[in-house]
Amino acid sequence: MGAIKMKVVVNRLALEEAIERIVNEDRSVRSARIDTIAGKEEEISMIGDEPIQPTPLMSTQLAVEMPPVEDPEFVPASSQELARAAAAISEAVPEDQVDFFYRKLHDLLDLAMDNHDEIQGGIQQGVFDTGQEISESLIKKILLEIESESDENPFESEESEEAYADEYFSSLRGGVEGASERLFNDVFEFEQSTISDWIEAGTGSDTRRNLERQHPYVFDKSMTTIDKVISILSGPLQSSVESAAQEHNVRPETLKMLVAKHYTSRGWSQHGDDQGDPHYTPSQIQVNQALAKELDELLPEHSYEDIIKIYEDKIEQEDVSEEIALGYRDMIEIVKGRIRDNKKRERTDFSVKNRPRTYIDADDGDDVEISDEERLKALDALAPFFGFKNASGIRQWRRKYAEPKFKAMLGSTVGKAAYEGYAERIMDNLAALLDEFATISESTLANIENELSKNQDQELEDLRDSISYLNDQFQMMLSESLDDEEGMIPSRLLGNTAAGYMLRTAFAEIYFNKQFRDFANEMKKHMISYIESLGASRAIATTFSKMFNGEVDLVPLNSDKKQAEKLRSGGISQDIYDKAAEESEKFTEEFFTGEHQKQSEEAFLRKLSDKKVMSKLFNSSIDSAIDEMELESNLDRATMSDEQISAVDEPSEEDK
Numbered sequence: 023m024g025a026i027k028m029k030v031v032v033n034r035l036a037l038e039e040a041i042e043r044i045v046n047e048d049r050s051v052r053s054a055r056i057d058t059i060a061g062k063e064e065e066i067s068m069i070g071d072e073p074i075q076p077t078p079l080m081s082t083q084l085a086v087e088m089p090p091v092e093d094p095e096f097v098p099a100s101s102q103e104l105a106r107a108a109a110a111i112s113e114a115v116p117e118d119q120v121d122f123f124y125r126k127l128h129d130l131l132d133l134a135m136d137n138h139d140e141i142q143g144g145i146q147q148g149v150f151d152t153g154q155e156i157s158e159s160l161i162k163k164i165l166l167e168i169e170s171e172s173d174e175n176p177f178e179s180e181e182s183e184e185a186y187a188d189e190y191f192s193s194l195r196g197g198v199e200g201a202s203e204r205l206f207n208d209v210f211e212f213e214q215s216t217i218s219d220w221i222e223a224g225t226g227s228d229t230r231r232n233l234e235r236q237h238p239y240v241f242d243k244s245m246t247t248i249d250k251v252i253s254i255l256s257g258p259l260q261s262s263v264e265s266a267a268q269e270h271n272v273r274p275e276t277l278k279m280l281v282a283k284h285y286t287s288r289g290w291s292q293h294g295d296d297q298g299d300p301h302y303t304p305s306q307i308q309v310n311q312a313l314a315k316e317l318d319e320l321l322p323e324h325s326y327e328d329i330i331k332i333y334e335d336k337i338e339q340e341d342v343s344e345e346i347a348l349g350y351r352d353m354i355e356i357v358k359g360r361i362r363d364n365k366k367r368e369r370t371d372f373s374v375k376n377r378p379r380t381y382i383d384a385d386d387g388d389d390v391e392i393s394d395e396e397r398l399k400a401l402d403a404l405a406p407f408f409g410f411k412n413a414s415g416i417r418q419w420r421r422k423y424a425e426p427k428f429k430a431m432l433g434s435t436v437g438k439a440a441y442e443g444y445a446e447r448i449m450d451n452l453a454a455l456l457d458e459f460a461t462i463s464e465s466t467l468a469n470i471e472n473e474l475s476k477n478q479d480q481e482l483e484d485l486r487d488s489i490s491y492l493n494d495q496f497q498m499m500l501s502e503s504l505d506d507e508e509g510m511i512p513s514r515l516l517g518n519t520a521a522g523y524m525l526r527t528a529f530a531e532i533y534f535n536k537q538f539r540d541f542a543n544e545m546k547k548h549m550i551s552y553i554e555s556l557g558a559s560r561a562i563a564t565t566f567s568k569m570f571n572g573e574v575d576l577v578p579l580n581s582d583k584k585q586a587e588k589l590r591s592g593g594i595s596q597d598i599y600d601k602a603a604e605e606s607e608k609f610t611e612e613f614f615t616g617e618h619q620k621q622s623e624e625a626f627l628r629k630l631s632d633k634k635v636m637s638k639l640f641n642s643s644i645d646s647a648i649d650e651m652e653l654e655s656n657l658d659r660a661t662m663s664d665e666q667i668s669a670v671d672e673p674s675e676e677d678k
Contacts, residue, residue, distance in 0.1 A: 201266040202280035207539070208262060209254050209281060216240050217307055221314040221356070251282045261531055261642040265635065309349040317353050325373045326357050333357075447623065452529050453509055454630055459525060460500045462640045463493040492644075495521035528643035532629055537622050541613055545571040545606065552605050553598070562592030570606040 089107040090096045098104035108127070115123045216237055223229035234241050239253035255263050255278045267274040320329050333350040336342060342350075360371065368374065470486045473479075499521065503511045516522040549567035554560060566589060569576040577586045579599045589599070613619065629635045 201270055202277055204536075204539075205255065205259065205263060205266060205277060205281045207543075208259055209251055211539075212254055212258060213240055213250075217310075221310050221352070248282050252278055255281060261638065264638055265532075265629075268635065306345050306348060309345050310352055313346075313349045313353050314356075317356065321368065321371045323372055326361050326371075329357050330354050449508075449510065451533060451623075451626060452525070453503055453511060455529055455532070456496070456499055456503065456511060456525055458630060458636050459521075459528070459640060460493075460496040462636060463489060463496045463521075467493050492521050492524070495519045496525075499525070524640075524643040528639050531643070532635075532639055533622075533626050540618070541610075542571045542573075544613065544618075545609060546573075548609050549602065549606060553594075553602055556598045556601060558593055558598060562589065562594060565589070565592065566594060566602060570602070576603075 089098065089103060089110055096107075098107050112123065216233060217240065220230055220233050220241070223233070237254075237258070239250050239257075242250075260274075263274045263277055267277050270277075317329070320332070324332070333354050337347050337350050360373075467486065467489045470482060470489060474482055474486060495515065499511050499515045499519075502515070503509055506512075516526060546567045549570045550560070550563045553563035553566050558566070568574045569585075574585065577583050577589075579586055579589060579594065579596055629639075
């Protein structure tokens with residue numbers, strides 16, 4: 023009889039249900055591959071007249087109805103029916119794939135046995151939760167197998183291998199392609215930002231040590247890409263993963279698997295191409311780390327201007343590679359950052375030691391360009407409403423994105439009629455989130471008090487004290503905002519209390535982060551299309567578009583800087599330049615006042631009314647706030663004199 027020809031259909035729901043049953047995979051010596059488990063040792067005898075041992079046999083019958091494996095709704099109801107279904111499916115396996123198929127069957131059996139053991143163990147202990155998620159180690163195992171599949175070469179060609187992988191992951195993706203893509207971008211952006219902060223912090227600084235301690239997976243070169251991605255998604259981006267999973271009705275671990283799959287198939291370099299940012303490929307990161315050490319040696323011996331001149335001269339050398347040149351430009355930006363912002367300077371810097379007034383007092387001379395900075399001084403009071411402690415935080419954040427977005431933030435506070443009401447909406451939304459957090463903290467405290475009335479427990483009492491501390495601050499913010507004529511939350515409470523940190527952190531997570539990531543992405547796409555419509559090439563349109571979404575500074579077309587020279591040589595005329603600048607303003611106004619802003623507000627209100635989302639956000643913001651407070655404390659200490667540090671460390675009379 024010829025081989026059975028049939029179509030094996032992967033049912034996505036059935037597959038997800040199967041994955042859900044594989045929970046908390048925790049491999050140990052007890053769960054080795056079943057075909058490697060040693061049997062009970064028999065005593066070997068040299069006597070040859072022992073009776074022959076019979077070979078184990080399988081029960082079978084001559085005829086049996088073939089299970090309907092082609093039916094996507096069919097699921098075997100017993101182990102016997104499962105065996106018949108597996109046999110039917112096996113008939114369709116090509117001869118050259120028998121070994122591969124057989125090994126995967128063993129892997130599935132191992133997982134099923136482990137799952138069975140864990141379920142039984144959970145039932146016996148009374149702690150098993152049917153909603154438990156797939157463990158990270160299982161995700162890593164699956165993805166590592168996919169990553170190494172090309173070495174085993176079980177497929178006839180690369181095309182068929184890719185088709186197999188695409189078919190498998192498409193069955194998982196469903197409608198979450200966009201969510202996994204956004205998380206993919208978030209992981210990439212998080213690592214870039216962390217490494218950039220690490221480089222800028224300088225050798226031996228508290229900031230570097232804190233970053234290395236908080237995010238070891240970013241700096242550990244021995245970690246695989248998959249381990250790194252899963253660690254980032256399970257740590258700093260966990261709340262984003264959970265929100266996306268809930269929005270698309272999938273498991274968080276499924277999303278993590280899809281994001282890691284992106285990395286195994288696309289990797290860093292292609293992502294860099296997608297984003298149009300050539301800076302932070304793995305090799306570029308290594309170059310920048312080496313140059314950062316060199317910069318640490320230059321800063322105590324040379325002025326900021328001299329260091330910039332040193333790097334500019336090196337860039338002009340004919341034999342310098344593009345990666346080294348990019349690294350030099352990054353170092354120049356770091357030095358310029360110290361010129362602009364005294365919080366980034368070190369007391370050991372040559373410029374600070376020898377010309378302190380030039381850089382510490384912004385009013386002295388023309389050595390520091392402060393016109394833009396002066397314009398922003400009024401933001402200190404407004405900053406907490408945008409998730410920052412003060413205007414300095416806004417300035418750093420603004421440089422990461424585009425100037426037009428900053429105008430939208432200020433809105434009607436500086437008389438820009440186009441953005442009238444934007445700042446007020448932000449304050450209203452933050453106040454609405456405060457209402458929710460105040461309710462959560464109060465109800466949580468009441469529940470703890472109720473439990474303590476039944477059973478005194480020291481750990482529960484400690485938790486009660488912590489929640490009570492936060493609740494007092496939330497209630498104070500709520501009370502004072504209700505007493506204020508404009509409903510304003512006091513800046514001092516937003517910027518200097520634990521509850522204020524929590525509220526700002528949560529608001530950035532639930533509202534600002536996505537909105538401004540979308541802005542940067544959409545602005546770039548729009549400007550590329552628009553500049554191309556003016557007659558520019560795709561390449562120069564891409565380069566020019568980066569100046570409007572915040573990736574690089576927008577330089578005057580007649581500037582002697584290389585960016586301007588590149589625009590001119592690429593065919594960007596003054597007319598095209600002016601039209602592009604005007605178009606970017608129109609896009610920004612529409613983005614922050616039009617349909618996208620309306621959708622953003624609606625999405626925020628939906629999340630605000632979802633008690634489960636609010637509860638998760640409240641819990642995650644506690645950890646985030648603790649990390650932020652520790653980081654800001656260390657940064658503040660880094661800019662203090664020894665006398666100031668001693669004064670801060672001295673206990674108050676109340677503490678005594």
